[in-house]
Amino acid sequence: MKFYDFHMSNAAYRVRIALRLKGLEAERVVVDLVAGEHRSAWFESLNPQRMLPILEDGGVTVVQSLPILEYLEEVYPEPPLLPADTAGRAWVRGFAQSIVSDMHPLMGRRVRRYLAERIGASAADIGDWYGNWIAAGLGGLEDMLAAREEPGAFCHGDSPTLADLCLVPQTYNARRFGRDLSPYPTVMAIVARCDELPAFADSAPERQPDWRSMEGMIPGGR
Ligand SMILES: N[C@@H](CCC(=O)N[C@@H](CS)C(=O)NCC(=O)O)C(=O)O
Structure with a gap:
């Protein structure tokens, strides 16, 4: 499993939590959004929307955090992250x-x-x-x-x-x-x-190996 992630991505943070709750190991590929790596040709070929997160599992590529969470839930149902009813x-x-x-x-x-x-x-x-x-x-x-x-x-x-x-x-x-x-x-x-x-x-941005402060980079926030 490969997970395309960046510490400051809010949408990827959701998936980081799910992978940990389900005890799944994924190779983490850091895509630096600040450096613009998501606009590179190799990334566009994975997701033409040029956005994180992306999950690759075997031959399956899933974009968008909620579909990724639903995919994980279907393929790796334990522990369940959706109610039984x-x-x-x-x-x-x-x-x-x-x-x-x-x-x-x-x-x-x-x-x-x-x-x-x-x-x-x-x-x-x-x-x-x-x-x-x-x-x-x-x-x-x-x-x-x-x-x-x-x-x-x-x-x-x-x-x-x-x-x-x-x-x-x-x-x-x-x-x-x-x-x-x-x-x-x-x-x-x-x-x-x-x-x-x-x-x-452990999924919080500052706990990720690629963490660095983004303060002041964009007016009004990171
Ligand atoms: N609806 C998408 C939102 C994805 C999204 O907004 N990703 C941001 C990071 S949190 C991104 O890749 N932004 C690219 C940019 O800033 O140009 C999802 O839930 O996955």
């Missing part, structure tokens, strides 16, 4: 999708770079942009968690699911950007519980 799986997928499809695309590095370089947005403007979408997203997730009929230790039940794998990286970035996360107590209690597990803690 249909309604539970639908809830977890909806929660994960809210982060992957609605929140993350608005605040990725390429969006902030575009705002700065093409629109001429200041660092303060980009900080405001980021803060607006993180608050809208986390507010909705906090409400989803608060409305659960049977609250567990994690987002759904008492073991981590894809919902937690998507939540932790998203809040990691918000914390690094100095956001006040006190309005989201349920979210942050779950994140703290996740971070106690080695699979989550």
Whole structure:
């Protein structure tokens, strides 16, 4: 198995956690997004969208973090990262999708770079942009968690699911950007519980061998 990763990639962070929870060994190929390695011809031939993460398993190449997580779940089902019941799986997928499809695309590095370089947005403007979408997203997730009929230790039940794998990286970035996360107590209690597990803690950007500080590289964040 080969996993194309970069320490600062939020989407790849989700997959790092899954590989560790499932005890899977993968050769880690570092693609330096800051150096622009994802725009090289060899990378484009793997993923024409020029984005991380990518997983190769035998003859199979999977792009996009959620399909990678679903692929791992189907091929390596233990321990399960989706609930056993249909309604539970639908809830977890909806929660994960809210982060992957609605929140993350608005605040990725390429969006902030575009705002700065093409629109001429200041660092303060980009900080405001980021803060607006993180608050809208986390507010909705906090409400989803608060409305659960049977609250567990994690987002759904008492073991981590894809919902937690998507939540932790998203809040990691918000914390690094100095956001006040006190309005989201349920979210942050779950994140703290996740971070106690080695699979989550060891997947954090600063624990990756390629880690280096990105502070100040793009106005409004890394
Ligand atoms: N929806 C995609 C998002 C992937 C994504 O945004 N990847 C970022 C890193 S987190 C990337 O490769 N960005 C390339 C760039 O900044 O140009 C997924 O979930 O995998």
